[in-house]
Every structure is written in C-alpha cells, then in structure tokens.
Amino acid sequence: MTDAALDVSSPASAGEDIRALQSRIAQMQATKLDTRAVRTHPAIAPLLPGGSLRAGAAYSVESSTALVMALMAGPSADGIWCGVVGLPDFGVEAAARFGVDLERLALVPHPGDEWLTVTAAMADVVGVVVTRVPGRVSDGALARLQARIRQREATLIVLGDWPQSEATLRITESTWTGIGAGHGYLAGRQAMVSVTARTGNGRPRRGRLWLPDGDELFRPVIELPGMAGRGEGAAAVAASAAAFAPAAAPAFAPMRLLREVNG
C-alpha cells in the first residue's frame, strides 16, 4: 500500500503539491470579511499585509523587542490598552520612548502555569496583547486562544513563533551608528525589517527603518533616488502619513518631512 503510494509521485513533487495546497487553504482562510484595521505607526504600516495591524489577528515577531514596541506604538497612541504577558525583561522605559503610553500598559511578567488563562483574560479587555509562548503549549490551546483573540477583536503580538500569524516580522540585518571599535556609543540603528505575510506569494516585504534614530524616533530610512529599492513603498508610507498626520503626535513629525521629499 504504502509502496504504491510512494511510487505515484516523487518526494519532491509531493512537497510541491503540499505547499501549493497549503497556500490555497491559507488564501481561502484569509477571505474573512470586515477585519477592523487598528491604527498603526506609519513607519511600519506599509510593510504589513493590508497596510495596517488588524483587530483579531496575530502577528509574530522574531526576537526583536524593538519591533514589538514599534507595533504597539500606533494602537497605544490611539488610546488602546496594551497588555504584556510573560515577558519579565520587557524594557518599559524604551517602550515609553517608542510611544507606548505607560498609563495604558499592564504587565504580567510571570503568569507561570496560568499563561493561557491569563492571556485569554487579558485579550478580553485590552486591545493589544503581547506575549511569548512558554515552553510546551498544545496546538489545541493555541487554537483556542487564537479563536478568543478573533472573537474579542484584540491584536496578538507574539514574540516567537505562532502557528496562525497574519505576518511574521523579523530584522534581517541591523547597523548601529555612533559606535566604533572602542569609541562613541550606541546612537541609532538602521534595521532591515522583513515581513512575511501568511497569505500572498511567500516573498517577504522589506523596508529599512531607523529603529530608532539618534532622536529616538523610528521612521523609514529615506533612500536617495537611484538607491531606492522600493519607490512605491515609500509612496505608500507618504500616503498613510498624510492620513495619519492630522491627529499625529509630534513624534511623527518626520513623516511630514518625508512627504515633502517624495514630492
């Protein structure tokens, strides 16, 4: 039986088929209507699928707390509560500098064995839940949590892997400025952020961001004409910045500058 099944297709083409099927399933799952957009910081919005964070969706961030904070900044500025579960090393002051309002931030550093309950309870009330999946959690539990997130229209940001994440964000390279071999100090960082969406062709979107720059702002690196790899991306940034500007805090001021540069 099994031999016969193996004979039908070579392992390579079987893997191909499975991948194709999976991507079709994923696309079909993505056709969920009316997912509400959550206000997102304009620097990072164009990289995300759909141009913003979505309520009821999960995002996975690979090993960069700064990216997590960048994702949190937009909703927090919009008056949404954020909950951080199971991250005892979360740098609160850095989060505040990124634009996360500490007045609307609740931390549960050590949920212990009650991680799932606490995260679910948190998702009931706060708009953005940031967490890291502890050791061993069954797939069923994760699926239940995902369902709860979707039902409560919260946004889940997971530091690490998440099976049904809308997009996975990672920093593929980062360059620090201001520091040399034994002199200077850390002043700013340019990071190449790459976002792999669950749906789509599997090619990641990339964007170079200051995370943050010397003035503690995070914004896209303004690329000079000719060097620009993603002109339309920058334009999208400018467009969303225009939409964002009226209510924007002074922290977003560089966006206006960017708009002028782009035209």
Add this chain to the structure above:
Amino acid sequence: MSAGAAAGAVRTMVLWCPDWPVAATAEAEGLTLDDPIAVIEKGLVYACSEGARSDGVRRGLRLREAQARSPRLRDFPYDPVRVNRAFEPLIGALEEMSPNVQVMRAGSCALRARGPKRFYGTEHVAALAFLERFAELGVTEARVGVADGLFAAEQAARLPGVDLIRIVPEGASPEFLARLPLQLLGEEELCALLWRLGIRTLGDFAALPAEDVRSRFGEPGARAHERASGTDPRRVVPRIPPEVRESVNAFEPPLERIDQITFSIRAEADRFVGELAAARLVCTELRVEIATERGEVRERTWLHPRWFGANDVVDRVRWQLQGGSTIESTLSAPVVRVRLTAETVDDSARHETGLWGTGSEERIHHGLSRVQSIVGHEGVLTASIGGGRSPRERQLLVPWGDRPPTPAAAPGRAAPAGLPGRAASTASASGALARIAPTSASPNGGARLTLAGTEDMIGPSSTSSSSATPTSVIPTSATPSITAASTAPGTTAATPRPASAGARRRGPKSSARAEVAPWPGSLPPPLPTTVFEQRRQVLLLTSRNELVDVDDSGELIGEPARFSPDVSSRSLRPVQAWAGPWPVSERWWDSRKARRLDRLQLIDADGTAWLLALDRHLWWAEARYD
C-alpha cells in the same frame, strides 16, 4: 455646680493610661513594659517605658543621649496610627458601658461623670467598673481622675502617686489645682514668663485678676487662667462612634486551609460591604489583619482603584494568606481571627456607575482584577519611570491598584563619583559645570559627549577643588555617561579618561528637586528594549582568549574581540564594535548600597547590541538592544 468658683465647670471623669504610646508599641512588638523601650519622634524621646525611665531616660531627651543612658534601649519611631488603633478597643469597651466618650488623645479619654454616677451609684464605683473593664482588656495601669472641669480631672488622673482612682470633691477643684506646678498648663511661653514674674503654682496664677490676665496675655492667657482657677469651661465633646467599619471573624477551631478561610469569610465580607453600602459609604482602603494561633498578627493595607466589593475583600484576604503559594497550601499556623477594617471610606454617591456605565476604564479594571485573582496581587503590574542609573532600577513596577511609589532619591543624594584621574586639559571647572551639549568638538567623529551635569548638581566645593586639579571637560563629580573617544587624536582635550577616584560631597540637597533631577550618568538614548530581570553572566574575551578586565585607573585591559551571551565558550562570537568602559560609582557613603561598576556597550556579530557591566572582575549583561 454647688460652689461658685466651679460654676462653669462640669463634673468630668478622665481615664488615663500612662505611657500609652509605649504600651501600644510594646504590645505590637511583643515586648513587656519592663524592657527599656522608647518611642522616638523627630529624634527626641516621645515616651518611654518604666524600664527605660529607671535607667534615666526622660521624655524630650535626644535619642543618642537616651541610648547612652540606657544601652539596652529599644527605640521605635512614633507611629500615631498604630498607637491610636491600639486604643480603639478600649474606647469601644468604654462606650459599651457609658456613651458619649471623648478621646482627648491616644491613651486618655474623658466623659461626663453624671451618667455613670447615676448608673453605678457613686463616682468611685463607676470608676472602679471602668478600670476593671480595662484590666480585662489587658490594661492594668490605667488611672481615673474625677473633678470639676476637664483640666482638673485630667490633672487628678495624672497626679503621681499610688492611687488608681482620685476623686476631687465637688467644688474643691480650685484648691486641688492651686498646689500644682505651673508647667502643667502646657503653655511654655506663658509659663516661662510667669516663672520670671515669680509665679510658681497654678494657685498663684489663679490669684491674679482675670481681667488683668486677659488684657496682658490675651485670649490664650485668659483660657489658661480659667483652667488654673478650676473654671475650665470646656465640655466633654463625645465622639461619634465609628460607623460599621470593622468586621471580625473568629474561627473556632482555628482554620488551617486558605480555601476554608476564604469560604468562611465570604458571608462576613458580604455583610461588611452591605452595611457600608447601607450607610451610603464605599470602602476604598481596606486593612486586613490575620491573627494565627501562634499569636502572630499579619496585617496589611490594600488599596482599590475603585472600591471594594465583597469578592474583592475575599480576594485580598486570600492573597494576604497566600503570599505567593497556591490556594490549597497549608498555612504556617492555623488562623484564629481575620479582622477587616475600612481604613478609608468614601461617599458612595461619588462612585456610582453612570447610567450607561463608565466605559472602557471599568472594563479594563474588571478584566485586570480578574487576572489579579489568578496570578495574585503582585502579578499584574503597571509601570512608571523613576530615577536611577541602571535601566532596571529606573522602571517602577507597581501592582495594579496600588499607589505609585514616591520618586526615588535625588541624584544629589546618590552621588556618583568619577573624577578624572589623569586629565590634561585646563578647561575651567566652571565651564565644565555648564551643561555640555551632546556634540563635541571632535573632528574625527564618534567622540561625543552627553553629559547632563547641571550647575545645581555640583556644589561650590567641587568648583574650588577642581580648580586646584586640572580638569578635563567632564564635570568633576558627575559620572560621565559617555566619554570622548580616547583613540581620537587631536580632540580638544587630550584623553579624558574617567578614573575611579575619591568622590566628594555634593552641593545643596533638595528633596523638591528629586522628581525632576537629571540623573547624570544614566544611560543615553536609545534605551535598551530588553532589560534583564536578573542580570546574566557573559563572557568577554580578547582575541587571545583572555578575559577582558578594567584596571585601577579605569582603562580596559585587553581589547574585546569575542563575546558569549552566556558563560559557555561554545557560543562565543566575534565582537563587531564596542565602546566604554564608563565607570559608575554610586552611594559610596553607604556600604550596603554602594555600587561600583564599569559599563560597556557592545555589538556582537549578529548586530545585537548589549549593555554589559563589569562587577568584581565578572562581566554581566544588564540589558540588550534587540
């Protein structure tokens, strides 16, 4: 009443417990009154026990002198809340026997003598009954004085002697007072003046014509004169007994399991909250006292962001019992009593829910309270930014619902010490005192200064002494957060290298400035996004695999070339860039809190930046920029 002199005075009874602050403190601390105990307020002895008195300790003595006289002296700060709270049961007991009690201060109370006299027959019998009741509650030292007027009665109670009950017959108060010394009036200025005028006793003072006293000493003098002549017009102003603000749950037999206790108090908590609600009050601050069979009492005050419902009360009791363990765990000793007291109550009208609810804040509150009931009170935190130099100590985490802590000590108190040891520039010290902009004159780039030393921070003493020593651009007594690059030749100053050296006293200390203090020497932005709860030990090696260290003058020994985020040599990776070291020397005057570190920033091969600290020749990762 009968005598003309006492026309204005009402027959009054005063109950006095001698050394009450000491007695209350001794009971709370588990000591006896024979131990030498002193209660200290503002550095002076406020009250002391018999044991201390026999060693020569007196009220008003300075603490040091008291300690010199009685080497075994145990001193405690005066805690008015504790002292008053300990007196509360006595008042309650007294009120059960006779209403309308006035609390004059903790340890002494007054009531009109007429009622008890009618009820018990004579004043003496009434006083005896009160003393017996006090003795049942464990206060055997109490004394009673009965006289016309509050002042006379108080003096009768406080008069030294063996009598526990002293009754001044009706109308005899002026004669009784006449023999007493003037100082009992408690008006220091007036007494000093009268003393110089040759007046020694209350009788002498009372003999002066009232009109003359009033015209010379004004209204306060006239009132003192009335007291001295036994015509104290003050009436007993009975206190209004507190509303139902307390609930005591005694367990017989004592309970051992937390779930049993929480179950038993649930009904009581309902009643407690219900009665408050009936009085149109809500409790916003709750005190929970848990007494165990061994006699220990654990008490704690809980705050609530809104107000306590019955479930919240039960939760607080459970958390206090738990102290981190799970609900099934057994306690160290069985609990005999749980006492709930509403410390602060508020008008419930101010806490009404609006017709359409109070919106999301309330929802958040309910949700977070629920999380709190899962992980415990300390499990859910809110954050604010405080003062300090290490990233960890700057974040103040407070349990949800509690008040934010008071701001940390001013950097004026937490003075860092980092004097330039070998400095070549003769830049004037006053120039160094000014705030230095985060751009430097270095043409080579990379050498930038961010120094937040302000003039306020540095006292004149440092100015004068630093002019004696040639100083670089680094403010003398502020730890430079970042120094200029030593490898950059041709900078204005030669090589400003902060070295560990003696620190000096800071300028004016001001607590008002604590909140806005600039904390020179704290980390410059960008701030680390991951701040380790427990710092992690790391390895930092040179290219020849030797440990990097810092010598006595603050210079690195060896150049960092390989780094491992843990202590295993397998995860060693090359170092991309590094900067430092920057010395931090804090609280050098306090041997327990003193800290001496050398900080270093480092980028490893992955592009992750780290904040490292060298402490006693070991490298630790304090934070990570990821």
